[in-house]
Amino acid sequence: MKLGQYDTFVVCDWDNLKDAFANDALLARPAKGFISGIEETLSVIAMSGDVWREHRRLSLNFLRNVGLGKREMETLISEEIHQFLSSLEDDANDLPQRLMPSVSNNIAALLFGRIFYYDDPDKIMIDQGVQRFSESFQLTGILSFFPWLIKPLIALGKANLKVISKTHQRMHAFISKEVLAHKNKVKSTEIEDYIDEYLNAQSKRKDNLFKDMTLRRNVVGFFVAGSETVTSTLTWAIMYLVQYPQYQEKIRSEIQEVIGTEKRPDFSDRLRMPFTQAFLYEVQRIESVVAFNLIRRASQDTKIGPYNVPKDSLVFFNFWSVHHDPKLWPNPDKFNPNRFLAENSTKVVKPPYLVPFSAGKRACPGEGLANVELFLYTVGILQRFKIKSDKPLSFDAHFGLTRRLKYKPDLIFEKYLSNNSI
């Protein structure tokens, strides 16, 4: 179909999606990024071609060597979750609203090597920025098709682009300070965070591909990509725990059996908690928070299945329809974690067509970190609280960067474990 000036393709079924994941001609993003006119320098999320490949390699190396699967990062996350749960001792009913600042602290740990107190003005500014960017994604979809709209929209003061642009400036000013502090710190051979990794690569390269401005854009990109997605998935998880108290109890009994009440959860505990894992898979399937992927572009004439895709066409991957395809998922609209269980419910099986993080060479590089967070937050919350509601719940969604819960739910977080020592 034609949207604006672009041929646009939406890949809706698993066979074609598998093809598209493996197609190197579909790795690019829209030529001018997602918000042309505001983001002249593209972040790794919006880049294409060789510059993307180099920046992606750096991000993956960093996540592998410093960020993921490392005890230190899991310890930092566990510390942050502890800070978060302790902050709820007086008023746990505020939990969903307080999730984002906590989740974004994990990204801060990755980028800056430290976490913030929730009332730190810089932290409040970052979280407001992340919120605004996520909301602006509704608009960025439209602007990818009608890029000429950007200037009239700014001139008319419409679509709060001015606010986005101001938010941009404030975040960049703060990140510049952090980068400067990293440049000035006593030189150590150890890479402690993403800024260290980037500056180190920058100093070794002669081609000027790694620029300070790009570093700042990447930091903002990581905050946006890593905060809203995890927060939104966790919020949906909480809703399903309330809607299906029997599943909440099942997870709690796995917690009792594997972790108990004295110890903080560990990511390795998941290996003995198949139902908890199945529950999180089902939340990701049924809500598909990044429902249409981030827009891809054909960098040359190519094909998806039998369809010819001309160069520069825009391509959406419709994860929602694959995740709700009755040929792949019997009774797809029913929330049923048991569909992922096998061998008498002792094993969890993830089929290849569950793709909340996309797949192939441009798949989400934060999947490992996100999985650690989803598990540790869910288990940490249920170790302390029983969650319920005495009002009917609305599962209506709102579209931004992710599909988010539209209305603030009325939830009751009943303290289950008063022991604050874990």
Ligand code: HEM
């Ligand atoms: C539940 C949580 C998350 C979901 C569902 C999710 C999903 C996605 C999806 C669908 C994409 C687009 C991939 C494509 O174009 O094929 C993506 C890209 C990306 N994600 Fe995530 N993500 C999550 C968490 C995270 C986290 C925690 C981080 C940070 C560590 C992160 C960083 C990124 C980055 C940097 C990209 C751009 C990659 C590129 O263009 O090369 N994400 N994510």
